[in-house]
Amino acid sequence: xxxxxxxxxxxxxxxxxxxxxxxxxxxxxxxxxxxxxxxxxxxxxxxxxxxxxxxxxxxxxxxxxxxxxxxxxxxxxxxxxxxxxxxxxxxxxxxxxxxxxxxxxxxxxxxxxxxxxxxxxxxxxxxxxxxxxxxxxxxxxxxxxxxxxxxxxxxxxxxxxxxxxxxxxxxxxxxxxxxxxxxxxxxxxxxxxxxxxxxxxxxxxxxxxxxxxxxxxxxxxxxxxxxxxxxxxxxxxxxxxxxxxxxxx
Numbered sequence: 302x303x304x305x306x307x308x309x310x311x312x313x314x315x316x317x318x319x320x321x322x323x324x325x326x327x328x329x330x331x332x333x334x335x336x337x338x339x340x341x342x343x344x345x346x347x348x349x350x351x352x353x354x355x356x357x358x359x360x361x362x363x364x365x366x367x368x369x370x371x372x373x374x375x376x377x378x379x380x381x382x383x384x385x386x387x388x389x390x391x392x393x394x395x396x397x398x399x400x401x402x403x404x405x406x407x408x409x410x411x412x413x414x415x416x417x418x419x420x421x422x423x424x425x426x427x428x429x430x431x432x433x434x435x436x437x438x439x440x441x442x443x444x445x446x447x448x449x450x451x452x453x454x455x456x457x458x459x460x461x462x463x464x465x466x467x468x469x470x471x472x473x474x475x476x477x478x479x480x481x482x483x484x485x486x487x488x489x490x491x492x493x494x495x496x497x498x499x500x501x502x503x504x505x506x507x508x509x510x511x512x513x514x515x516x517x518x519x520x521x522x523x524x525x526x527x528x529x530x531x532x533x534x535x536x537x538x539x540x541x542x543x544x545x546x547x548x549x550x
Contacts (some may be wrong), residue, residue, distance in 0.1 A: 312368030313485065316361045318366045320484050324460070327479035331464040332473070333400060346398045349464065351531065354394035358422055358484055359387045362429055364526070365488055371435045378515050382432035387524075390481025393421025397461050406465035415458025422484075425451040445494035449487050456483030495545045 327349040334345030363383075370376065397418030404410020426449070430439075460483070463476040 304360070306517070309368075310374040312365050312449070316365040316488075317481050317485050318359045320361035320481035321335075321477050322340055323352050323360065324480040324484075325473060327351075327353030328473050328476055328480075329468055332404070333469065342402075343399075346402060347377035347395060350391050350395035350398055353464075353480070354391035355365075355387065355531070357480065359390040359429075360524075361385075361424065361481070361484055362426060362488055365485070365492075366429075366433075369433075369492070376432045376516070380515055380536070381432070381433040382428060386429040386432065388516055389421060389428060393418050393425070397457060398464065401461045401465055408444065409467075410530055411458055411462055414461050416454055417546075418461065419454030420450065422457060423491070426453075427487060431493075440496045442494045442496060445490060449491040449494060452483070452487040452490055452510045456480070456487055459483060478494055539543070 330345050330349035334342045334349065337345060365427045397414035400414035400417065401410050404413075407519055420470065427446075461481045467473050
């Protein structure tokens with residue numbers, strides 16, 4: 302009744318690719334932040350949070366959801382909850398980045414930031430799932446939910462460590478791939494925890510679903526376009542901007 306790969310490998314591959322790009326730009330932004338102080342440093346960290354949280358995590362989640370179907374009818378999304386999940390993804394990644402930056406990459410800061418960010422990312426995933434109207438009652442396997450949270454914490458800790466330690470372009474590519482793989486792993490583990498808890502609910506006309514909310518295409522397409530344009534703007538800024546040290550050199 303539940304199918305996570307209704308489009309075959311298209312959605313996993315596409316979502317992984319977008320996550321990779323988001324994480325790569327986020328890594329570039331956080332690396333750039335270390336060349337600045339004060340407001341400029343904070344701005345670059347926020348740009349990293351937008352890239353990693355907004356595109357690397359949130360866009361990955363909802364593009365992957367394009368392959369999620371149930372046999373009872375059309376899936377719809379609650380717009381306010383979906384937007385809150387986007388805000389949550391960006392904020393928790395920003396919190397982790399600022400914690401690690403303030404702690405100068407020390408282990409305590411990495412563990413605190415990784416724990417906070419990982420739990421936040423898992424919360425974003427399940428909040429995003431709460432926004433889904435599947436027309437059938439959904440339950441979750443608690444062990445798989447716990448596993449997805451553990452993966453989220455480990456992935457977040459590794460990601461924050463990579464944002465602090467990566468220096469070379471080749472290292473950045475490898476780090477972005479690891480981060481995207483970890484985010485995808487957390488997502489599909491969380492999706493595997495889903496179980497149908499009962500019979501489909503029907504409206505007055507006898508069809509599944511209430512008709513409220515937006516379809517996946519109506520919701521994801523505009524948001525992906527907006528965030529992709531934002532990403533391109535971030536890339537352009539990262540390429541054109543010159544740090545004080547570079548200017549002096």
